[in-house]
Amino acid sequence: MRPIPLLLIALAIAAPLSLLAGRVWIDPFAPETQTATLILMELRLPRAFLALIVGAGLGGAGAAMQGYLRNPLADPGLFGIAPGAALGAVLSMWTGYAVAAYALPMFALIGGAGAMALLALIAGRTGGIALFTLAGLMIASLAGALMSLAISLAPTPFAMSEIVTWLMGSLVDRSWREVWIAAPLTLAGLAFLIAAGRSLDALTLGEAAARSLGVDPRRLQFLLIAGVGLTVGAGVAVAGIISFVGLIVPHLMRQLTDRRPSSLIVPSALAGALLLLVADVVCRLLPLPGGELRLGIALSLIGAPFFLHLLLKMRKGLA
DSSP states (O other): OOHHHHHHHHHHHHHHHHHHOSSSOOOTTSOOOHHHHHIIIIIIHHHHHHHHHHHHHHHHHHHHHHHHHTOTTOOGGGGSHHHHHHHHHHHHHHHTGGGSTTHHHHHHHHHHHHHHHHHHHHHTTTOOHHHHHHHHHHHHHHHHHHHHHHHHTOSSHHHHHHHHHHHTOOOTTOOHHHHHHHHHHHHHHHHHHHHTHHHHHHHTTOHHHHHHTTOOHHHHHHHHHHHHHHHHHHHHHHHOOOOSHHHHHHHHHHTTSOSOHHHHHHHHHHHHHHHHHHHHHHHHHSOOTTSOOOHHHHHHHHHHHHHHHHHHHHHHHHO
């Protein structure tokens, strides 16, 4: 059976169950109450939608990046777009504008767009993968340094706490507002990535072979910058930094496909949505005294051992 029907079935099962699970369990067979309706419609439902949207964007972006760089260890944060979006959000909290409605996600989207523009400016004319990757690493390093500077110069301890907490990544207290921000941007980004699929397939034969097959490197870079920028930027804008989804999911899905990038993007998007949805439910259910475990921390705890496993596997293959 192909992975897409399996993933759709898994999502059809997991999504309703995620609405029932939490610190307050909801009995689907009990008489409807105003409290249960409020929890479902204003808390659980937008949070579930947001998990699906953000996870799909990160999974699809990871698959496209690994295909473009021909590196199974590539992650969406490598291009510097996620750190750029995070820097924008940090600046909104540092300056105090985050208290206004929509200000934080708008700052994050502007930061992500700035990182996209800088990446295109540095590497867009050459078409070389090596320079493209190095430019992304430079942007990520610069954004990380500026975020550390903002934290160290935070005007108040409350602002510092808010910045650090937000950077951990979470879907706590998110509403329909964040869903309407992330959904159209993520869908548009996935459309760009899917459009790049055939060119990514040709690129697996090498840059010279891809050019001979009619692949335009500048068009491909535009599709990737736009696709990764929209999906990752939207995710960071509404949920903070959530790592390793774009690394883990393509590896799991690659075994179930023909390994072509074009056939991996959609399954990775669906699997990313499923992974983030399940991880968010687990974070809700863990009995921690200090409150709910942050989603970004939980996925890092899963992703770091997975990354180590991949490194050891690659090392063994090279030995």
